[in-house]
Each structure stands twice: as structure tokens, then as C-alpha cells.
Amino acid sequence: MRLPSLIASLLPLLPTALSVSDAGLGWNFVQNGTTGITALEAIVVSPTLIVIFDRVLGDPLQINGHQAWGALWNTETNSVTPLDLVTDTFCASGGFLSNGTMMRSDVLDASSDLRAELKADYLVFELPAGESTPPDQDGLMGLRIFEPCDDPAGVNCTIFENPATHHLAVKRWYTSTVRTFDGSLMIIGGIMVNTPFFSTQNLSASTFEFFPQKDRGVPRPSAFLDRSLPANLFPRGFGLPDGKVFIAANNQTIIYDIETNTETILPDIPNGVRVTNPYDGTAALLPLSPPLYIPEVLVCGGTNASDQLTNDDVNGTPSSLLSAQDPASDQCSRITLTREGIKKGWTVERMPEGRMMPEMVLMPNGEVLIINGGKTGYAALNGVRDAVGNSNADNPVKTPLLYNPSAPIGKRFSREGLPTTDIARMYHSSVSLTPAGNIFIAGSNPNGGVVTDVKFSTEFRVEYLNPPYMSVARPSLNKVPKKIAFNQKVSIPVSIPRNLNTSPGSIQVALMDLGFSSHAFHSSARLVFLEALLLPDKKTLEITSPPNNRVFPPGPAYLFLTIDGVTSTGTKIMLGSGASPPVQDQGIRLPPLF
């Protein structure tokens, strides 16, 4: 077993190395089950269930006599249950609202959770002749609300849709979302129609809107989204700990103040590197730590290709100016969002390889897993020269990478002990941390339908990446309260395997939004470390919840305990009052960031 060195590389965050009396399997990939639809979007909705979405284009999974394009993936049984949707969910985003545990009048089981899941997206795809036409409606203004049940297998879970009464203000395809401090979702950008590659000035949805609506439903024009055309689809946005919103689009970045509707322009991402669709890099808000919760953003991959191009330049294969063999950017850029940090600007680091369409997954120990995508080319399909089958990208990266934000610069990336898969995860892939603590990976379909005879065929296989802690004795959080208010001390009974070092420096408690995975970005993904004290009997953990609803937007969250590098399973809680958005400010104020 390669364990000692492997675990040591996993744990540079911690002062002590893991005592490996329980020799586990180390990092490993396990393939198990198939989704029956392409999981091009994924969101964890309960301890055992992940909702996945696809477009309506001939998937084998069936429901009520037609193809399914939404489904529940059960992480315990590794099986799929189709969902019957009304509108096409192709290329959208979503998140949770603040009222996750509130009962709703039409919820069957009065004790059940209601987690609202919002999506904004696209339909109008002509089916190839001979395929049955499912009864899907245009989803460009679609809103879908997921009303989960407590049933771990998802029995009777449904998605509520009524396009006549519940819809967005404008058509949006390729939009992203941010859960904000008042528990609403902010819906960012997109384009009003399907586009072959770039967004365009006259068709861009260069606005923000909210769910539930603000401003009587009138979208807010965004000068930033206009300036960042044409490579600015799926903007990468985060709620900052003061309630403002950081957004990256193309090679530009801003901080947007929802309360004053003003933008502050930040420095461009260095070296002409562009990170939003169809030039997909990815971005993450690094873990926030007490007492100051200073926000830092990491932006990785993408391309330094020109954005002074139009759809005409790229679509006219073979005369197009971009190739699926163009190297992707290996650049990661990091900035601290304080006055001094912004003045200092971006710090550039280099991954061991370039990555197009990578996705970053926050791990409960504060490290960032970088996974999926290709070393060359671009996002989307049939746009550029040398397309591989239909894929604009090639040379899949099959070994994930870890980034340790607190290691010294130059020592942050590590591939040591990380396994290599044989499954390519190109365009239309998804990935998420699960409440069990491992990584769910699914999807990949850089094709205009279900295709089985190209290099990057439609991928239905699910794979898990298991961290080393999945195969050793793990700590557990017992009897966690279902609802926790802000700035509150809570005592939680815990069980800790004896071999683990419980010195204060080796204890980490992470509160997480597991995010919504779509197009190489995890909307609303967030990790806030909590103040934590293990009592001398080692049976009780005292934690303090986040100081206020800006440090962690109110709504559902998962609590993970890591001791000596070994992480518990995540327990779902409701953070805040559980009221419907918009909710009032709660907890205590922090000193301003600026």
C-alpha cells in the first residue's frame, strides 16, 4: 500500500500526518451503474439522492411512454428513477432557496422538506427523424421546483412545473445562479436562443434577475455582461461574505452589489485567459475561515484564444480559426477580495497540464479537487476545426488534481496518489461531492443526440472517486439538530475512532453548499469552516454556526467533521430561520471587507 506518502500528500493542511493504523484503499475510482440519460447537470437533493438533467434528444431511459430527461440517482443502490418533466431542461443551472424545510400546502407529507430547485433553460431541438417526440415544451423561461420527500429511495419525489404561472422574466439559455444572502437566487446572464458557439450582442440576455422576483420582475441590465461578450456564457458567480457577488465572465471580473445595483470593476484575469463558455475554465470561492472570512477566488483553465471572433469565424470548418487541438490554458489565477488584495491583483500559478472544461469540487478538508475536461480545444460541439467526432475538445484529462489553498505557492498542486480513470468526461459532464463524502462523476456527451460510434460517445456510466477516508474508520456526527440559527453555539455528540489524533489543530468542521454542477461550474458551491472545540471526553463537539446570513446564505447545507484528515459523512441541516425568501439579515455583522 502506498498509504503513508499518499495520506501525507492529502493532508498538508493539517499539522499532523494521519496515523494509518487502519490501512485503507487510498484514492480510488469505482464504476457503478448507468444513468440512462446524460447527467449534464447534477445537484444533490438529499443524503441519498442526486437529481440529474439532460436535454430531450433520444435518451434510453423512459417514463410514461416517452424518453426521460430528468432523473433521480440513488447513491445507495446506484440506480436511476426517471422524473416526468414538462419543459426541456437543456443547459441550465439551479440552487436551493432559504425555505428548504418549510412545509408547503401541496406537499403530501407534512414533515417533508421542500427544497426548491430553480432552473432556467432551453428547448427547441428538432429530433432526428424516426425518434419519438416526447411531450416537452419550450424550457427557455422554465422554472422547476423540486419537492423532495423524506423517502431515501425517492419514492413519490416529483418536480413541479407550471410554465403558465412559474417562469423567468426573459428567455435564458446558458445561465448560472447564485444563492444570495436573503435566500433568493440570483440568475446571471445567458443568451435568449441556442447559439452555435459564441454569444452575440443582439441575442445576449445581458441582465440579472431573481427568484423570487425583485424589481417587480424587471431584469437588471448589466454593463459587465455586455462588455464581456462574446465568450461570457455560464458566468462564474459567488456570494461573498458581505453579501456582494463576485462574477467572472470571459477575462473580466467584477463585484456586483445587489443592494445598490452597482458594479465595481476588478482587474482582468491575467494573460488574456478566458474562462466562460465556450472558453470554459472554472472558478471556485476558496473555503472561508473564521474569524474574518476573507474571500479568495481561484480561477483555473480555459484558454487564451482571442475573443475578437464571431460565430462566422468558427463555424465555417475547415476555414475556422480555432482547432480542437489548440492547447488549453494551464493557468490558475487567485485573488483576495479585500481592498489590499484587489490592489495586489491576481497571482498566477500553473497546473501540471492545460484544462478545458475542468470543474472544481471543494473537499471537506478545504482542498480543491480539479477534475474532468480535456487538455485541448474548446467547449460545445461541431464549432471548430478538427472536431473529434462532434467534440470541440480532445485529449481528455483522466487524472484529477488536488489544490491545497493553504500550502505555500509552488507547492499547492498534487497528483500524488490520485488514480487515473479510463472514462473521458468531456462536454456535458457533471461532478459533485456527495453527503457520503465521495465524488459522483457522470455524463459527457459532446454530441447532438445519443451517439455510440465516435471517440467521445454518449456516456451513461457513473463513476465515484473515493478519497482515502472512505475506506478507513471514520468519525461521525450524531444527533445533529435539523435546524441551526446563525451565530449559535451547538453541542453535537460525536464518535471518533481511537487511532485519530484529536489535537485542536487537526479538527476541521466544514459547512457546505454542495452546489449545482453544470458546464464546468458549480453554482453556489461553498465551504465555511466553523469554530469548533472537542470537549476533553472526546464525545462532544462544540461548534459555532456562521456569524450571519451573508457569510453563508440561508438554506440547506451539509455539515462534515474532519479529524486527522479523516472525514465523516455529511449531515444535512437547515441553516437560518427556514423562512421563504427574501429573509431579513440574521446573526452578527462583521467588519466590512472594503
Ligand SMILES: *[C@@H]1O[C@H](CO)[C@@H](O)[C@H](O)[C@H]1NC(C)=O
Ligand atoms: C455497486 O452498487 C451496489 C449497490 O450499492 C453494490 O451492491 C455493489 O457492490 C456495487 N459494486 C461495486 C463494484 O462497487
Ligand SMILES: *[C@@H]1O[C@H](CO)[C@@H](O)[C@H](O)[C@H]1NC(C)=O
Ligand atoms: C419557498 O419560497 C418560494 C419562493 O418564494 C415559494 O415559491 C415557495 O412556495 C416557498 N415554500 C414554502 C414552503 O413556503
Ligand SMILES: *[C@@H]1O[C@H](CO)[C@@H](O)[C@H](O)[C@H]1NC(C)=O
Ligand atoms: C407514494 O404515493 C402513493 C400514492 O399516493 C402512496 O400510496 C404511497 O404510500 C407513497 N409512498 C411513499 C413512500 O411516500
Ligand SMILES: *[C@@H]1O[C@H](CO)[C@@H](O)[C@H](O)[C@H]1NC(C)=O
Ligand atoms: C443578430 O445579429 C446577427 C449577426 O450580427 C444577425 O444575423 C441576426 O439576424 C440578428 N438577430 C436579431 C434577432 O436581430
Ligand SMILES: *[C@@H]1O[C@H](CO)[C@@H](O)[C@H](O)[C@H]1NC(C)=O
Ligand atoms: C481581456 O480581453 C480583452 C478583449 O480581448 C483585451 O482587450 C484585454 O487586453 C484582455 N485583458 C488582459 C489582462 O489580457
Ligand SMILES: *[C@@H]1O[C@H](CO)[C@@H](O)[C@H](O)[C@H]1NC(C)=O
Ligand atoms: C497561450 O496559451 C498557450 C497554452 O498554454 C501557451 O503555450 C501560449 O504561450 C499562450 N500565449 C500567450 C500569449 O500567453
